[in-house]
């Protein structure tokens with residue numbers, strides 16, 4: 454059977470030298486609803502497969518929580534990264550690839566007239582807010598309740614170490630509820646710097662859903678009417694909904710888009726792309742970081758974008774996710790289990806009906822992990838363009854047994 458011996462040893466060592474062992478969203482513990490059979494530490498990845506530090510193999514439906522989009526150790530992306538690494542990574546200034554990649558994003562994202570870069574999604578959302586404030590001279594941010602936009606004191610869902618003034622300028626509204634957004638805006642009339650919104654609702658624990666076209670257009674209209682900037686937080690949806698912009702389906706273009714995660718297939722890079730009217734404000738703020746213009750992530754990002762376009766990666770990803778969704782639905786119902794699946798098929802979310810305490814979701818996550826499939830009991834999963842039909846077939850063989858085990862124990 455499968456063992457997690459090396460994993461346990463690393464957990465103990467980490468606990469001794471890192472507060473909490475592993476922090477943030479990558480922490481795997483029972484208090485986060487994760488079963489003890491779920492590995493915490495990984496040794497290696499290739500394509501859609503991962504190996505934990507005990508050598509157990511998994512088909513991974515978490516994709517590093519988004520960054521892996523073209524396959525772990527994608528040979529094309531990693532060759533580009535290695536070639537750049539041989540020349541240099543962090544240098545005293547940026548290289549040509551910094552400009553080339555900005556040109557590529559401007560050519561790819563429909564509303565983008567310019568691009569700026571950083572490392573994490575949090576950098577990109579924060580930078581977007583600063584640009585909006587610089588442009589408007591205003592203070593307040595409107596964001597949806599429970600929506601995650603990063604781990605800084607403005608946005609983090611934890612209140613430890615956060616003081617009231619950190620959050621004083623945020624006004625929340627209900628996602629996909631235009632009346633609630635209008636009320637939020639009216640409560641701080643004349644002082645709204647930005648509306649920050651994700652393309653679809655992808656909060657943990659709840660069904661995922663795209664807003665109505667009416668809501669998306671209403672957000673745009675409110676921003677136009679009030680002079681606030683519309684910031685679309687595409688950190689999680691980058692390359693998984695629409696390369697040109699996730700609200701193109703509604704004909705809605707934001708003023709600023711925060712992108713990250715999948716941009717460079719796991720190499721550290723985030724971006725803010727924006728419209729011409731915010732160019733001057735974007736040039737006026739001081740933002741930087743020691744690693745922000747390093748060459749390797751730009752080389753990897755160019756190769757990732759090329760690979761995605763040349764292999765029609767998004768279509769293949771959505772198709773693979775559809776086969777997965779159909780298969781999971783059929784299996785669950787054959788085993789007499791009611792499941793609800795939501796979100797785009799590239800970012801699947803599965804929950805079991807009528808279970809506020811997630812017992813079945815955790816049992817299913819456990820049964821799947823023991824059989825070599827990584828799913829998640831309450832966070833959306835991620836499919837990649839490297840999930841082949843064979844990978845999905847393997848997943849479904851294993852999940853059929855996992856559902857069967859869960860059904861037996863109910």
Ligand code: PMP
Pocket residue numbers: 572573574575576578601602603604651686687688689713714
């Ligand atoms: N915005 C959204 C929508 C996200 O999903 C995340 C990360 N989960 C962030 C911002 C923050 O990105 P990062 O963790 O890279 O700072």
